[in-house]
Amino acid sequence: MTLQAAISNQKRWSVELTLTDADKTAxxxxxxxxxxxxxxxxxxxxxxGAGKSCFARALIxxxxxxxxxxxxxxxxxxxxxxxxxxxxxxIWHSDLYRLTSVDEVAELGLLDAFETxxxxxxxxxxxxxxxxxxxxxxxxxxxxxxxxxxxTASAPTGTWNWMQTALSKAAANV
Ligand SMILES: Nc1ncnc2c1ncn2[C@@H]1O[C@H](COP(=O)(O)OP(=O)(O)OP(=O)(O)O)[C@@H](O)[C@H]1O
Ligand SMILES: [Mg+2]
Numbered sequence: 001m002t003l004q005a006a007i008s009n010q011k012r013w014s015v016e017l018t019l020t021d022a023d024k025t026a027x028x029x030x031x032x033x034x035x036x037x038x039x040x041x042x043x044x045x046x047x048x049g050a051g052k053s054c055f056a057r058a059l060i061x062x063x064x065x066x067x068x069x070x071x072x073x074x075x076x077x078x079x080x081x082x083x084x085x086x087x088x089x090x091i092w093h094s095d096l097y098r099l100t101s102v103d104e105v106a107e108l109g110l111l112d113a114f115e116t117x118x119x120x121x122x123x124x125x126x127x128x129x130x131x132x133x134x135x136x137x138x139x140x141x142x143x144x145x146x147x148x149x150x151x152t153a154s155a156p157t158g159t160w161n162w163m164q165t166a167l168s169k170a171a172a173n174v
Contacts, residue, residue, distance in 0.1 A: 010156065011156065011157040012154045012155060012156055012157060013154060013155060013156075013157050013160075013164050014152055014153065014154035015154075015164060015167040015168050015171055016150065016151065016153075016171065017150075017153075017167060017170055017171040018143070018148055018149070018150055018151070019051070019148065019149045019150075019151055020145075020147060021147040021148075022051065022054050022147070025051045025055050025058070025149060026057070026058035027058070028055070028058075028151075028170060029054075029055045029056070029058035029059040029062065030062040031166075032059070032163065032166055033059050033063050033066070034066075036059070036063070036118050037089070037118065038088075038089055038090065038116055038118060039114070039115055039116065040118050040119070040136070041114050041119045041121065041131065041132050041134075041135040041136070042118075042119065042120050042135065042136045042138060043124035043135050043137045043138065044056060044120060044121060044122045044124070044138050044140070045122075045123070045125065045137065045138070045139045045140070046139055046140030046141055046142075046149075047141075047142060049142070050140035050141065050142055051140045051149045052140055053075060053122065055138065055140070056093050056122065057073045059120065060084055060086075060091055060120070061073060063084075063086035063089065063091060063118075064084060064086050066086065067086045067087040069084075069085065069086060069087075071084070073093070076094055076095040077095050077097065077098065080095065080096065080098065080099065080104070080108055081093070081094045081108050081109075081110065089117075089118055090116065090117035090118070091117060091118045091119075091120070092113045092117045092118070092119045093120045093122075094108070094110060094119065094120070094121050094122065096122065096123040096124065096126035096127065097122065097123040097126070099126045102127070102128045102130065105126075105127060105130055111130060114131075114132050124137075133156065134155070134156055134159045134160075135155070136153065136154075136159075136160050136163060137153065137154045137155065138151060138152075138153050139151070139152045139153075153167050
């Protein structure tokens with residue numbers, strides 16, 4: 001099956017793993033960082049406090065540190081978007097929780113950034129279907145244990161193969 005056919009069929013792979021504390025979430029993001037590239041869109045979903053920003057911050061921090069470009073990584077809760085440059089890679093970290101209208105997504109330049117930058121999007125349900133079909137979904141769930149998070153990663157079959165492999169290994173090593 002071609003990639004396009006797989007995407008249009010909407011078949012998806014998914015991998016689930018448990019992250020037993022915030023450091024584990026950050027470590028996972030850090031370890032995955034070198035696989036990301038311009039044009040990648042990562043949809044980070046889950047309730048308030050689920051760990052979306054924890055993952056995004058560790059990923060951004062790692063990518064910046066690789067280019068000796070460490071800087072503060074403020075929350076985009078009020079600005080909706082924070083951008084960074086890690087070498088040639090533009091990174092957009094957005095939190096759409098406070099988005100007032102879906103038109104704002106285009107006004108922010110986020111739709112264009114989906115093509116050119118690594119985009120990490122918290123509260124992607126606010127996109128109202130504007131997310132690229134090939135986006136990686138990372139869904140964080142709370143657990144009975146206050147420090148545990150249940151992560152479900154998914155993407156269309158045939159896309160994000162490196163992520164599927166890396167997360168399957170991580171899940172097997174828990
Ligand atoms: N396993 C874990 N993974 C990630 N964060 C954890 C974990 N265990 C505890 N935490 C804590 O949960 C909180 C997660 O906050 P974070 O800002 O990442 O959530 P969020 O999903 O971005 O929420 P919001 O929707 O408000 O943006 C942090 O205080 C973090 O220390
Ligand atoms: Mg957040």
